[in-house]
Amino acid sequence: MKIIEAADYRSMSRKAANIISAQVILYPRSVLGLATGSTPVGVYQQLIEWYDKGDLDFSGVQTVNLDEYYGLKPDHPQSYHYYMHTNFFDHVNVPAKNIHIPNGLVRDITAECADYDRTITVLGGIDLQLLGLGNTGHIGFNEPNESFDKTTHRVALKQETILANSRFFDDPKEVPRFAITMGIKSIMRAKKILMVVSGIGKADILEKALFGPVTPLVPASILQLHPDVTVVADEDALNLMRSHGLS
Ligand code: F6R
DSSP, rough: OOEEEEESSSHHHHHHHHHHHHHHHHHOOOEEEOSSSSHHHHHHHHHHHHHHHOOOOOTOOEESSEEEETTTOTTTTEEEEEEEEHGGGGGGGOGGGGGEOOOOOOOOOOHHHHHHHHHHHHTTSOOOOOOOOTTOOTTTTTTTOOOTTSOOOOOOOOOOHHHHGGOOOOOGGGSSSOOOEEEHHHHTTTSEEEEEOOSSSGGHHHHHHSSSSTTTTSGGGGGGGHHHHHEEEEETTTTTTTTTTTT
């Protein structure tokens, strides 16, 4: 595992965007696994800036998103469809047919989840998966105590996650209680993983994820067992790492 320290959020975003850019430049037909949440917003902004300058071309790229709230329409301002379009897809040239995000409106969740996993397989698997880190240690919406063995599935969100996400909703009661997420098994199948982490509020859970025991109680801890993980984190998020030899 590589841990890359960035001075601040902006620098974290640039470094992570550099890694994604390198992937797209070297392999223009890459399958990118994408994440939402507040942390990757700066990464997307940086990629858009380089795309506008003509340095990046996403026309051959396929994207698969980690998750979507269950029950939100794609045009709901808090849906991850809406997030991905407004923060990234509306500004770059990923062809619409190459964009894959779980459908949070389906009746037959089991079929939707199986379909999503099949799509990833047909695409040849994920080349580079971008991740954020939840306050509970979740990746995607795989909350503590979920089995490491799951592919795409429906999850009940933990109260702490509902609370953390309520900052984006006008009325906290509107925060969905369920989501569809790639499972830990789907995430671990990605060839490379890039996790971005920012802020002092994540320092404790980041230390547990990277240096604590590998346990479903801290879902991100499974990343210790993946052969190609890069964590790009700012100084605040790495605050508790000094004892682990980080300068
Ligand atoms: C988003 C996702 C989540 C977030 C995590 C951190 O697609 O899968 O795991 O990455 O909740 O969210 P922020 O960045 O808002 O702290």
